[in-house]
Amino acid sequence: MREFTVTTQRRSQLVDITELVRAAAAPLDGASAALVYVPHTTAGVTINEHADPAVARDFETALERIVSEEWPWEHIEEGEENAPTHIRAAFMGSDALVPVRDGTLALGTWQGIFLCEFDGPRERTVYVTILR
Ligand code: ZN
Numbered sequence: 001m002r003e004f005t006v007t008t009q010r011r012s013q014l015v016d017i018t019e020l021v022r023a024a025a026a027p028l029d030g031a032s033a034a035l036v037y038v039p040h041t042t043a044g045v046t047i048n049e050h051a052d053p054a055v056a057r058d059f060e061t062a063l064e065r066i067v068s069e070e071w072p073w074e075h076i077e078e079g080e081e082n083a084p085t086h087i088r089a090a091f092m093g094s095d096a097l098v099p100v101r102d103g104t105l106a107l108g109t110w111q112g113i114f115l116c117e118f119d120g121p122r123e124r125t126v127y128v129t130i131l132r
Contacts, residue, residue, distance in 0.1 A: 002128045008120035012064055012088070014046075014056035017126060018112040021098075021105070024128040028100050035129040042085040042119035044092030045126070047056040050112025063088045063118070085119040092116040 002024040006015055018035075019082050025034045049055045066088075073083035096113060099106040107113075115124060 002130075004126055004128075006066040006115050006124045006126060007028065007116040008043075008115075008122055010060075011056075011085075011118070011120050012060040013117040013120055014059050014114040015117065016050050016056070016112050017109070017115045018050060019124040020126070021113050021128055024126075025105065025130060028105070028130065031098055031100045031103075031130045031132055033093060034098045034105060035095060035127075035131060036098065036113055037127045037129065038115065039125060040089070040094075042082060042089050042101075042117075043122075043124050044089040044094055044116040044118075045096045046092045046100070046114050046116055047096050047107070047111050048114060049110045050114070051110050052110050056114060059114075060115070063091065066091075082119050089116065 004020050004024050008015060021036055036045055067084045069084055073081045075083040115126060
């Protein structure tokens with residue numbers, strides 16, 4: 001298993017990690033897939049459009065609206081109600097499985113891999129496991 005870290009700057013922030021995953025995963029000769037996983041409860045990973053950076057910002061806005069800070073949350077951590085950040089992360093999930101074709105990640109033309117921060121800024125770890 002390979003890993004790398006990402007430092008986020010905002011509370012909610014989708015970070016394009018496609019090239020970091022490519023670098024961590026190489027070489028992919030003989031591999032069938034790459035599993036990208038984040039060992040966190042308030043961050044996730046997803047695959048979506050990365051050609052237009054506005055899509056990532058729209059994800060941040062949408063998830064902040066879908067899961068409101070204003071609801072009467074019970075979970076308190078270090079004096080802060082961060083329950084909504086756990087739920088936003090759960091919507092994105094903790095992993096993405098990318099097939100390998102001809103020795104490269106078989107991502108679509110518009111697809112990129114995003115680390116999804118919901119309780120930043122923080123340093124996050126991403127694990128990349130190559131499946132043979
Ligand atoms: Zn918490």
